[in-house]
Amino acid sequence: MKDINKDNNLPTKSNSLPTKPCPLTPTNSKTIEVIEKIEGEAVVEYSFDGDRVDDVKIKFFQSRHIEKILIGKSVNDALVINPRVCGICNHAHLIATVRAIEDCYDSIEVPKNAKILREITLSLELLQNHFKWFYLTIEPLLGFDVQILKATKPSQLISKMIAMLAGQYPHNSYAIPGGVVGALTPLEIVGFKSSLNSLIKIFQESLIDVDLQNFVSCDRIDVMLSKSGDMPRAMQTILDKGYTELGKSNDKFIVFGEGLFKSGKSIKTRVATNIDTKYVESFDIKQSEAKLATYKGKFYEVGPLSRAMLLKTPLIKEAHRKFQDSLFSRILARVCEVPRLLLYTQELIEQIYLNRPFYIEPKILTNGEGVGVVEAARGSLIHKVSVRDGKIEDYQITTPTQWNLSFNTKENPTPVQKALIRSKKSDPLELIFKAFDVCSVCTVK
């Protein structure tokens, strides 16, 4: 691990004299704000230059060192331990682990049924997170009353749907190298489809009242705003409050996962698809337990907006044309993943054939190196494992929050730093920050 701060050797603002002294307001005054909503705890420190944000530091103060715990254990133990990295996106960790282990084989056959089931349960976890984030985090920050039931109802239903296929939620271990442990019955498929229909109804009744198929091809923001539902209401509020200039970041996006999404990177709107996880590096940050992640030494944003930029989904393309990578585009992109994921799940469940295998036994793994990538709710999650004599020799987890919410120098800022620096004291800083959605549990793995 390199220390990027040391490499750049740049003085931090707090150690140097204020560059533009302002006689009226105290400069360089540091306000410390603790953000601990959602899970775990992160401290966000703002340094102000006059009434503008001069620099931002995001610090995490706890760690469990699960990567160290994995070393020396049997490779399959990772399937039990890794979901426990995070109770919020535990399933993404399970799927990333199983993919990393499977990648260690020269050749391994995973039956289509198992691949589909994994995609379904993974998509459901994304949906669950999106609902909770929108209703519990974003809406209150826009000044609406918290509608707890609108968050818990869908997330409870989704947990049940994952439990139907995988046993329980959170923390199941139903995916194993070579497939999944059990087979489904026709009854379970019928029950699942019925729950999926209820979920689609909940989406239409709460977030936005549209036909799913039509909506995913919608490319006009005014059409979206004209519908009824909490999503158009929230987006209209952002427009009315004039927040569309806020939260603009580096405009550099990266996506590693596949499935419903496309991997690649997008700078402004220029897309390149030939990326490789071998260029991903992570660095220690001074004063924080978290690490920051880079691709070829550069910072990129991961998450729903990145995925939409790579897929060039019509509505987000339009939002980006009008408002660039502001918080408007970021929030819209995340909520607009919901109908896509619902349709995707609907398509996938039809492709399960009960008379075909759910598991094909692979040979015993002794040595190898593998990478497992999934698109978790907040962005790309990368697991890297190396196995020697059936034991884990090294394990590295790179989480979405490491890409979006780590901090570096203000001259070479990370996505969230860039989004916040130069914002006014009176701007909704918390909203700008949380539009990225912190998942500190994963980050302090």
Added chain:
Amino acid sequence: MDRRDALMKMFSAKGVKVNTNRGEAYYSKLKETMQKRLNELRNAPAASKVDINKVLEAEGLTRRDFMKWASAACAAMMLPASFTPLMAEAAELMNRVPVIWIELQDCAGNSEAILRSDAPTIDELILETISLEFNETLMAAAGHQAEEHLDEAMKTFAGKYLCVVEGSIPLHMDGQYGTIGAKGETFEEHLLRVAGSSAAVVAVGTCATFGGVPAAAPNPTGAVGVQDIVKGKPIINIPACPANPANITGTILHFVLTGQVPELDHLNRPKFAFGYRIHDNCERRAHFDAGEFVEAWGDEGAENNWCLYKMGCKGPMTFNNCSVVRYNSGTNWPIGAGHGCIGCSEPQFWDKYAQERPMADTHFKAPTGGVEKTVDEFGLGLLTVAGIGIGIHAAISAAAGKKEEV
């Protein structure tokens, strides 16, 4: 005394046996205590404004549904059916007992399972009516505001609130692996402060009870459970990863009913939930007894839901009620999906049991033979394995005889 007798003795020892019938005199005295406690609570001011009857109404549940739940809750807590009205009353008075929920070195999985992700059965609805005075995951307030709120709640309800703890406590490097709030309080200090003025401490999930995954070898952060830190307070352990909401509701209800902690085993686990092994009530038990096992993933046995013992299921040595209560409001549980039990409610499951490592590969002696042996012999072979732990249970419980009294 041969081994069989020794085992029988061990299993009928006072500390291990779950006594489901304690006689009329015991129950009438218990009823009196509960009635007195409930009357006191009824006269106390409500800590939260949420009324269970209104919540049930909003969810479209009738009084009849509620009473059905109350009778089921009695059964789950091993009380006779005549306690049903008291149980219903206790549920209505849940909002009189303030709860402060703190998260330490955790993954928020228990908060997820209990407070946001599970389906709204009556259990969970009742849990929603408890007066949750402080919970970092659910609270809208953050930072200094949250800390002030915590201090205020602790002062207002001093000596009365239940302190629910999620997550382990890292002790290495003077606790610097986990600090909380703007003041940089370590998790240990935080826990001691909040637990200090509580009525009782409920450790929820395997991290808070036994250290959990953070304590897995080599335990880089020196993680320990609540019972290793908090002394001189009643501690109730509700392990499992994540802990089952039904067991938490049961424990809190018991506290509402009696003002005391439920009967605990030597690991401080409520006996009503942890008195049996997964294996005792497993839906696949008949296949175990018939010698029908899954021998490889994807085989005939896996397709027909046979016993997962040979695939490394730890049900026979894991004390929990998953096989009865299941997860996500009874939707399913790991064995239902075809994955063996990983023993997540047992101490050190992360090192001892972990993945589908069959028993033969662990340092436990696996029962020999199998299909050709009789059920009795097979069962006995198994019990010697579980017996290692159970023997210790018996010894410690006898020493800590006080815990046996309700």
